[in-house]
Amino acid sequence: NIAFNVDEIRKDFPILNREVNGYPLVYLDNAATSQTPKQVMDAIVEYYSNYNANIHRGVHSLSQEATDKYEGARKKIQQHFNAEKAHEIIFTSGTTHGINLVASGFASILKKGDEILVSALEHHSNIVPWQMLCEKTGAILKVIPMNQEGELIYEAFEDLLSENTKMVFLNHVSNALGTINPIKKIIDKAHEKGAAVLIDGAQAAPHIKADVQALDVDFYVVSAHKMCGPTGVGVLYGKEEWLNKLPPYQGGGEMIATVSFEKTTYAELPHKFEAGTPNICGGIAFGAAIDYMNAIGFEAISRYEEELLDYATLKLQEIEGMKLYGTSREKTAVISFNIEGLHPYDIGTLVDKMGIAVRTGHHCAQPIMDFYKIPGTVRASFSFYNTKDEIERFIEAVKKAKMMLS
Ligand code: PMP
Structure with a gap:
């Protein structure tokens, strides 16, 4: 197993160097599809x-x-x-x-x-x-x-x-x-x-x-x-x-x-x-x-992703009106949330303007949305090539989107 070094790992993923809407891409839609390393x-x-x-x-x-x-x-x-x-x-x-x-x-x-x-x-x-x-x-x-x-x-x-x-x-x-x-x-x-x-x-x-x-x-x-x-x-x-x-x-x-x-x-x-x-x-x-x-090794991957998840969860919870869905202690690096009074689609669209890719909607799981009586959520899903800096940019973007929409 190679030592887990996210900076080295990111070099394997050319797409992570691109810009979206004038900002460096922050790709947090890994649960929909993951990015592809050059080895593949x-x-x-x-x-x-x-x-x-x-x-x-x-x-x-x-x-x-x-x-x-x-x-x-x-x-x-x-x-x-x-x-x-x-x-x-x-x-x-x-x-x-x-x-x-x-x-x-x-x-x-x-x-x-x-x-x-x-x-x-x-x-x-x-x-x-x-x-x-x-x-x-x-x-x-x-x-x-x-x-x-x-x-x-x-x-x-x-x-x-x-x-x-x-x-x-x-x-x-x-x-x-x-x-x-x-x-x-x-x-x-x-x-x-x-x-x-x-x-x-x-x-x-x-x-x-x-x-x-x-x-x-x-x-x-x-x-x-x-x-x-x-x-x-x-x-x-x-x-x-x-x-x-x-x-x-x-x-x-x-x-x-x-x-x-x-x-x-x-x-x-x-x-x-x-x-x-x-x-x-x-x-x-x-x-x-x-x-x-x-x-890279699956143990190293899940340990690192858990760190990202804990950090993002902590930071998101500081935002007023934040509601997280899926709060089991047994979970992978996926955060589903809504902000009181805002539509998930609006949040997703605004953070995309800041280069951040998240998913919004029912995530092909309508019965779960019905259970919570919501139309959908914003979903950020992390991979082993994401970083704490990216999470900070994501949190800032969510805060900005909230301000613009409130
Ligand atoms: N099951 C789960 C839990 C999934 O997340 C997905 C993909 N979003 C699928 C099934 C379907 O996978 P695919 O579209 O690759 O067939």
């Missing part, structure tokens, strides 16, 4: 410069090289999440794709009256596919409620869990509030009733190294673009046993063993779920992103 960009350029070819099918050298690199990336990702087998890692276009793949597969498993539990803290991508599944199968969706601090109410989960529960799905970390959910406890309890568990790891993956075997989780989904990788690629981890049980999601090339008009047989894992030419370069670049983050 280099991997992309190297792919298109040296060995761009379609994988798996070719006998020629370039195809072989591309296949080796792509499968090498799969192994890196396997090791990172500590999956037992490389074929338990399915390349997808991102978290949304991974969830839809599993939800679609469960259409052939669930029966009318079966129950699936979702948490109140979910992103729309971990709600809508399950609602569609319920419509298709007649299964019933039940919601694990949350409290004012933005934490799931574990006892309510225990009460909802029954012999009828076939699936539980929730995020590891909430994108709107940053809450870290007690997923190990939930997975173990769900398994006692024989229910499968899918964890949406999109927001956890940039901060926490999940060990899928230690968690004993059935499915874990992530997107590369939240962890220094490119957009349009992610992975679904699934236990081999489950992946063998689920039918293919899409038909096409790559996912078959034999095809005839009488009968087609499907390829082995992971190819069964990887129809068509995948995002080859993206997968390889995802591997490079994982290497990059691991070289």
